[in-house]
Amino acid sequence: MLSPEERRNAVTSAERLEPTPELLDELRRKSEELEPASPREVLQWAVGRFAPRLTMATAFGPEGMVILHMFAELAPDTPIFNLDTGYQFPETLELRERVKQRYGIEVEFKRPELSVEAYEHLHGGPLYKTKPDQCCGERKIRVLHEAVRGMHAWISGIRRDQSPDRARAAIAGWDKKFGLVKVSPLANWTKQDVWKMIVDHDIPYNPLHDQGYTSVGCWPCTRAVLFGEDERAGRWSGFAKTECGLHTLDEDK
Numbered sequence: 001m002l003s004p005e006e007r008r009n010a011v012t013s014a015e016r017l018e019p020t021p022e023l024l025d026e027l028r029r030k031s032e033e034l035e036p037a038s039p040r041e042v043l044q045w046a047v048g049r050f051a052p053r054l055t056m057a058t059a060f061g062p063e064g065m066v067i068l069h070m071f072a073e074l075a076p077d078t079p080i081f082n083l084d085t086g087y088q089f090p091e092t093l094e095l096r097e098r099v100k101q102r103y104g105i106e107v108e109f110k111r112p113e114l115s116v117e118a119y120e121h122l123h124g125g126p127l128y129k130t131k132p133d134q135c136c137g138e139r140k141i142r143v144l145h146e147a148v149r150g151m152h153a154w155i156s157g158i159r160r161d162q163s164p165d166r167a168r169a170a171i172a173g174w175d176k177k178f179g180l181v182k183v184s185p186l187a188n189w190t191k192q193d194v195w196k197m198i199v200d201h202d203i204p205y206n207p208l209h210d211q212g213y214t215s216v217g218c219w220p221c222t223r224a225v226l227f228g229e230d231e232r233a234g235r236w237s238g239f240a241k242t243e244c245g246l247h248t249l250d251e252d253k
C-alpha cells in the first residue's frame with residue numbers, strides 16, 4: 001500500500017479535469033445508468049474511471065465508514081482524508097485509529113494553517129459562536145480546496161433522503177465549487193441500509209451515535225437530536241445553517 005506521501009507524488013501534476021460538454025454528457029449518461037446499481041458497483045466504476053486521481057473526504061460518519069469498508073476491498077490505496085478543524089470530538093479522532101487497525105488504511109488529517117488557539121486569538125474568541133460560515137469556510141472549505149488539488153473526482157457519502165438540499169444529488173455530477181467530479185454511491189440508500197451494512201459487517205463507527213448524535217461534526221456545532229427530529233437537526237443548532245459548504249448543491253448533472 002502506498003504512503004500518503006507516495007500517493008501525493010503520484011498525482012502532483014497540475015493537470016486539471018475540465019468540465020467539457022463531452023465530460024458533462026458522459027456524467028449525465030453514467031449517472032442515469034448507475035441509478036439501479038449498488039453502491040459497490042458505483043464505487044467500482046469511479047475507481048476504474050478516475051483512480052489514481054480519486055479521493056474522499058470523510059468525517060467518519062456512518063456513510064463514510066461504509067464507503068471506507070468498500071474501499072478497503074476495492075482500492076485500499078485511494079487517498080482518503082479528514083478535515084481536522086481542531087474542533088473534532090475525541091471519539092472521532094480515535095475512530096481514525098480504529099480504521100487503521102481494522103483496514104490498514106491511514107486516513108490523512110488535513111489541517112488549517114492556524115491552530116485553534118492562534119485562530120481564536122486572532123478573532124478575539126471562537127468564531128463558531130458568531131460567524132460559523134466564516135469558521136467553516138476557513139477551517140474546512142479552504143483546507144478542502146488544497147486537499148483536492150490534482151484530483152479529478154471525489155467520493156461523497158451523501159444520501160438523498162438526508163435533507164431536501166441533498167435530495168437532488170446525482171450519482172455522478174460535476175461539482176462546480178471544487179472543480180471535480182462528485183460521485184455519491186449511497187445517494188439511493190436509506191439510513192437503515194447504511195446501518196444494516198455496519199451491523200452485518202461489524203464496521204467500526206463513532207460511539208457518539210449510540211448517545212443520540214445522529215450526525216457528528218465539530219463538537220461546538222453538534223448536539224444530540226431529540227426524538228422525531230431530522231437527523232441533521234443537531235448540526236449548527238440555533239443557526240439557519242444546515243451544511244458546512246462541502247455538499248451544498250452546485251452541480252451540473
Ligand code: SF4
Pocket residue numbers: 085087127128131132133135136137139140217218219220221244
Ligand atoms: S462546524 Fe463549527 S467549529 Fe467546525 S469549522 Fe464549522 S463553525 Fe467551525
